[in-house]
Amino acid sequence: MPVITYRQALNDTLSEELARDPNVVLMGEEIGKFEGSYKVTAGLLAKYGPKRVVDTPIAEMGFIGLAAGAAMLGLRPVVEVMTINFILMAVDQVVNHASKIHYMFGGQARVPMVIRTPSGGIGQLGATHSQSFENWFAYCPGIKVVAPSTPYDAKGLLRASIRDDDPVLFIESLPLYDTKGEVPEGDYTVPIGVAEVKREGTDVTVIGYSRMTFVAMQVAEKLAKDEGISVEVVDLRSLRPLDRPTIINSIKKTNRAVIIEEDWRSYGIGAEVAATIQEEAFDYLDAPVLRVAGLEVPLPYAEQLSKASKPSAPDLVDAIHKVLRGSKRLIA
Amino acid sequence: MAKATSEAGKGVAEIEGHDLSAEDPLILKHYYHQMLLIRRFEERASEMYTKAKIGGYCHLNLGEEATIVGLTAALTDDDYIYTNYREHGYVIARGVAPGPVMAELFGRETGTSGGRGGSMHLFDARSHFMGGYGIVGGQVPLATGAAYALKYQGKPGVVICQVGDATTNIGPWYESLNLAKLHQLPILYFIVNNGFGMGTSVKEGSSEPDLWKKGSSFRIHGEQVDGSDVLAVRDATKRLRAKAERDGEPAIMDVVSFRFRGHSVIDPDRYRNADEVKRGRVEHDPLTHFARRLLEAKIVDDAYIRDTADKVEHEVQEAIDFADQSRPPAMKDLYKYMYATDVPNTISEAEQEMFQARLDVEEGEGKRS
Numbered sequence: 235m236p237v238i239t240y241r242q243a244l245n246d247t248l249s250e251e252l253a254r255d256p257n258v259v260l261m262g263e264e265i266g267k268f269e270g271s272y273k274v275t276a277g278l279l280a281k282y283g284p285k286r287v288v289d290t291p292i293a294e295m296g297f298i299g300l301a302a303g304a305a306m307l308g309l310r311p312v313v314e315v316m317t318i319n320f321i322l323m324a325v326d327q328v329v330n331h332a333s334k335i336h337y338m339f340g341g342q343a344r345v346p347m348v349i350r351t352p353s354g355g356i357g358q359l360g361a362t363h364s365q366s367f368e369n370w371f372a373y374c375p376g377i378k379v380v381a382p383s384t385p386y387d388a389k390g391l392l393r394a395s396i397r398d399d400d401p402v403l404f405i406e407s408l409p410l411y412d413t414k415g416e417v418p419e420g421d422y423t424v425p426i427g428v429a430e431v432k433r434e435g436t437d438v439t440v441i442g443y444s445r446m447t448f449v450a451m452q453v454a455e456k457l458a459k460d461e462g463i464s465v466e467v468v469d470l471r472s473l474r475p476l477d478r479p480t481i482i483n484s485i486k487k488t489n490r491a492v493i494i495e496e497d498w499r500s501y502g503i504g505a506e507v508a509a510t511i512q513e514e515a516f517d518y519l520d521a522p523v524l525r526v527a528g529l530e531v532p533l534p535y536a537e538q539l540s541k542a543s544k545p546s547a548p549d550l551v552d553a554i555h556k557v558l559r560g561s562k563r564l565i566a
Numbered sequence: 567m568a569k570a571t572s573e574a575g576k577g578v579a580e581i582e583g584h585d586l587s588a589e590d591p592l593i594l595k596h597y598y599h600q601m602l603l604i605r606r607f608e609e610r611a612s613e614m615y616t617k618a619k620i621g622g623y624c625h626l627n628l629g630e631e632a633t634i635v636g637l638t639a640a641l642t643d644d645d646y647i648y649t650n651y652r653e654h655g656y657v658i659a660r661g662v663a664p665g666p667v668m669a670e671l672f673g674r675e676t677g678t679s680g681g682r683g684g685s686m687h688l689f690d691a692r693s694h695f696m697g698g699y700g701i702v703g704g705q706v707p708l709a710t711g712a713a714y715a716l717k718y719q720g721k722p723g724v725v726i727c728q729v730g731d732a733t734t735n736i737g738p739w740y741e742s743l744n745l746a747k748l749h750q751l752p753i754l755y756f757i758v759n760n761g762f763g764m765g766t767s768v769k770e771g772s773s774e775p776d777l778w779k780k781g782s783s784f785r786i787h788g789e790q791v792d793g794s795d796v797l798a799v800r801d802a803t804k805r806l807r808a809k810a811e812r813d814g815e816p817a818i819m820d821v822v823s824f825r826f827r828g829h830s831v832i833d834p835d836r837y838r839n840a841d842e843v844k845r846g847r848v849e850h851d852p853l854t855h856f857a858r859r860l861l862e863a864k865i866v867d868d869a870y871i872r873d874t875a876d877k878v879e880h881e882v883q884e885a886i887d888f889a890d891q892s893r894p895p896a897m898k899d900l901y902k903y904m905y906a907t908d909v910p911n912t913i914s915e916a917e918q919e920m921f922q923a924r925l926d927v928e929e930g931e932g933k934r935s
Binding site for chain 1: 678680689703714719914
């Protein structure tokens, strides 16, 4: 099976969907001539021309709303927002409009659009350029929010999102763009609303999404090798709808849970997952559910402060040790 | 360059003289009927609101009847309309029966949005009425996108983006104008200028009170139209519509009318001078004006005016009866329109339990009643 980067998986999918369906149109700032701020759309303008790959002015509210309106009349726009920080300019169109139109008008109109955007990020991007806001949108019924962690899922979920008749917020991650993984050729999709156990284990369940699943997989590997701890990793993949049964089934097996999320702890995705676990699997828990999350400050620029503000692999290792305290696994 | 500037700079209020004898009398009568239907529909809606048949917010088109009927008279079946939340009349003028409109106001399953939208969120796919939108300015990028889709797909028709005067002060308005002109979209921005955004006058809210000029930095042509004259609105719309469709030339119409009442049904309108409002209702009443013109031109007689009033009274009463007799949406359909494409795990187990409890209560009440 070919091994490609996460970026390439996205680029291939966009290209294949443009070729498959004439109503698919890409829109965003600098996605054409500039080939995308992070080169996800590289080569697509040259291949498909300016009707299909549209450079927009810097007007997030304007072009996201335009895409939603065009979707109501049958186009399938795939909009790139340079980073999720800039989507705040367009929240009204995403939340009050794209997410409401199908329900509010009694099913008479559909908004089959995808908004792709990287969230979070590392590397001294400062207070306004490396935040995580996917929870804001996952909070809202009417939109779907997905956040793949591997090139395979990136491709399968992007394809599913483009073919879906609802608005989908598709969360990417700058540090993931260069990660590699196996991606089969041919037409496959990954279902929206379904999580995946990325790694089977018996001692503790770690729940993550997007880049944090990537971190969790590395930690799981290391703990298995160094300490003989068996970590099960649940990759949420979809934040709305949230696949609660997969989480609960894993907790029933391991009886312990750590959630890792790049967003801030208070009111974050982890809060929802933790609440679900205590509601639906309280009797199975042998330890409190822990959350590893970003520190709650406007993200500072200085290198060591910037690094310290984001959740890391050592934080996750500590949390896993903590939930295992008193279990026969750590006594041994 | 010079040409574009002068075009955008133009915008003289056009006074279009109408020789009524050149018009089809049946069509003129049809306009009168539609205008009166909207008038009585809104008056009765107001009454139904005070009787608590209608909930939430309710904004009326009283005083704007000529603006609405003039607009829709100029459109074809290919055209699409997006509006703000003051939109009952547009749906009716577009040909939707008053019954389903009133039923939506009543929150019934037979309403235009299945009772899910309410007064501010009417929709009718068949007549290309693409929604009333409750958030000021929300419809503007959407309408612009609809025009984008028409052009992309090479389809005939234009999009009407109806807005209130105060919407010309909000960000998405400007972002949309820029996009519309950049892409040469077939769209008319139709400002219903009743002089007030809620209680703030146009002059207090807009540094450029001549709203038709507000496209000039985008090289978008604009003009002012007398919104109390149904034929003036129709003809201006027709002319600009043709240009938008043929040349992809968007335009702004600043359609001036008089708001008969407060911002919404519950607004006592204390910020306007009561005498001026009273006078305005008389001086700017599009219906009495139009009736007088029709009578003077002997296109109708007093008996016609009386008969039409009776007919409209009956139609609106029928709409109210239809709404009253319609059922509210079933509780079991609460999640029905959540997603267009079904997806697993839409409802959590905990939520399912709460929902079931409410279903049980409803079923219990159903058995008791």
